[in-house]
Amino acid sequence: MYPEDYRYSEEHEWLKVDGDTATLGITDFAQQELGEVVFVEMPEAGETFDAGEEIGSIESVKAVSDIYVPVACEIVEANASLDDSPETVNEDPHGKGWLVKIRITDPAALDELMDAAAYQAHIAS
Amino acid sequence: MADAGDSRHTPLYDQHLRAGAKMVDFAGWVMPVRYGSEIEEHHAVRRAAGLFDVSHMGEVRVRGDGALEFLQSLTPNDVTKLRPGRAHYSGLLTEQGTYVDDLLVYMLAENDYLVVVNAANVEVDYGWMVSRRNSSCRIDDHSDKYALLALQGPKAPEILSRLTDVDLATIKYYRFIDGAEIAGMRCLLSRTGYTGELGFELYLPPEDAPSMWQALLEAGADDGLVPCGLSARDTLRLEAGMALYGHEIDRETTPYEAGLGWVVKLASGDFVGRDALVRQRDEGVGRKLVGFEMLGKGIARQSYEVLHDGEAVGTVCSGTWSPTFDKALGTAYVPPTLAEVGTEIEIQIRKRTVAAKVVDLPFYRRS
Incomplete structure (x- = not known):
């Protein structure tokens, strides 16, 4: 369920790191908590953020949830397919439902992220 | 969890x-x-x-001699119009004419009523009723039954x-x-x-x-x-444009403001809140509940600010994604001058100001 090669934040984002770039999404646990996603508000390519900053939000029928980026980064690409099919976040949260691709500008905060086992313990607690 | x-x-x-x-x-x-x-x-x-x-809804049984007079003195709808086997929508109001709760009154038999109230308000409503009992009727919280x-x-x-x-x-x-x-x-x-x-x-x-x-x-x-x-x-x-306590109605809002004036039967005799409602009927309301739909992207949520020409004019009561209409809808209180259908407003959605317009309530009517 939770890919072993992803890193996870306490705010229920996942990060798939590939060199100095990474893909970011929300976890299956997060999408279940939110319910059906109907709208995703995302940053533009080129915007830069510090670790822990809010980069956008996800609206479900019943709730709104902020998206945080766990590392300092520049946005490379937002997942444009979510404009028309936001439900992809529910259907495939760890795959096609990714939110943004980023270039990591300061990897220091990566060490604070959890591995799959630690994240599963986190959501079970 | x-x-x-x-x-x-x-x-x-x-x-x-x-x-x-x-x-x-x-x-x-x-x-x-x-x-x-x-x-x-x-x-x-x-x-x-x-x-x-x-x-989770609460049920309060009101029965015995004086039950009719008691409910008539406490609720704005006309309880004398009920017959056994009929129910109506009403409320408990403060002296200011604002909502303690909205409720249904079921007439089971002569001087025997079942009052159905919101889960969050059962204790408040029950206490409110008991402390205002003016007859020999019995009031029992039967929510567990x-x-x-x-x-x-x-x-x-x-x-x-x-x-x-x-x-x-x-x-x-x-x-x-x-x-x-x-x-x-x-x-x-x-x-x-x-x-x-x-x-x-x-x-x-x-x-x-x-x-x-x-x-x-x-x-x-x-x-x-x-x-x-x-x-x-x-x-x-x-x-369906139905009010929810804590959203469209609460202790700050009256039936007239909420578009629920049809519940208020001023001719049915005195009831708690009547004087304030008579005044409001004569003077007019300072704000009105409206429905709106989002024109730009985003979903309004409770307590978001409503703007008109950049100025704060009201507050969102409820907002959601509407599965039937496939768009974002909401309700809000605005000044009567901005309550007309078609009026362009904006909703402050966190950092963004998003266009919306006033539309008719209810959004949905069964065909």
């Missing part, structure tokens, strides 16, 4: 868990928010039927008819049969609901609730009947 603290369980708690419901804490109860897709549950009610557990199921949707009569000999067509809107036999169990069967669809509500002893729940789901399985959670209940009631 669903079972936080000392929140109460309805008699159907185990059924909800077995059905895979996501449970949330609501008004001191652990309630199903959705079983699978809340959007599919919503569509099921509009197109076929849905079954809701709303056993009732489970409440709501069967809602165009297929509801057909589904129910498989389980009863009652001629359902004879039960008009806001009428009920006390002691109707459904699936071999006795209940108070009422043609009421909170979805804007044709439907029924069943008040029954808690111990019968699991069997009734099962019987209804089985009887309706081929018609597309599904269990529905609080999330669908909220999107359905909002589309």
Whole structure:
């Protein structure tokens, strides 16, 4: 369920790191908590953020949830397919439902992220 | 985590868990928010039927000599117009004419009424009633004596008819049969609901609730009947323009402001809040409840600011994604000058100002 090669934040984002770039999404646990996603508000390519900053939000029928980026980064690409099919976040949260691709500008905060086992313990607690 | 603290369980708690419901804490109860897709549950009610557990609602029995006079003195609708087997929508108001709660009054028999109130307000309402008792009537909190199921949707009569000999067509809107036999169990069967669809509500002893729940789901399985959670209940009631306590109505708002003036029968004699409402009728309201739809992207939520020409003019009461209309809708209080249909407003959605426009309430009317 939770890919072993992803890193996870306490705010229920996942990060798939590939060199100095990474893909970011929300976890299956997060999408279940939110319910059906109907709208995703995302940053533009080129915007830069510090670790822990809010980069956008996800609206479900019943709730709104902020998206945080766990590392300092520049946005490379937002997942444009979510404009028309936001439900992809529910259907495939760890795959096609990714939110943004980023270039990591300061990897220091990566060490604070959890591995799959630690994240599963986190959501079970 | 669903079972936080000392929140109460309805008699159907185990059924909800077995059905895979996501449970949330609501008004001191652990309630199903959705079983699978809340959007599919919503569509099921509009197109076929849905079954809701709303056993968290409170029931207060008012009976004995003076029960009629007492309720007449406490609520704005005209209780003398009720007959056994009829119910009406009303409220408890403060001296300022604002809502303590909204409620249904069922007339069971002469001087015998069942008052159905919101789960979050049961204790407040009960205390409010007891402290204002002006006759020898008895007031009892009977919330524990009732489970409440709501069967809602165009297929509801057909589904129910498989389980009863009652001629359902004879039960008009806001009428009920006390002691109707459904699936071999006795209940108070009422043609009421909170979805804007044709439907029924069943008040029954808690111990019968699991069997009734099962019987209804089985009887309706081929018609597309599904269990529905609080999330669908909220999107359905909002589309239907029905007020929710804590959103459209509260201790700051009056029936006139909320578009519920039809509940107020000033000619029915004195009742708590009447003087303030007479004044407001004569002077006019300072703000009005309106419906709006979002023109730009985003979903308005409760307490977001409403702007007009960049100036703050009001507050959002409820906002949601509407599965029926496939767009974001909401309700808000605005000055009467901005309440006209078509008026362009903006909603402050966190850091963004998003265009919206005033539209007619209700958003949805059953055809």
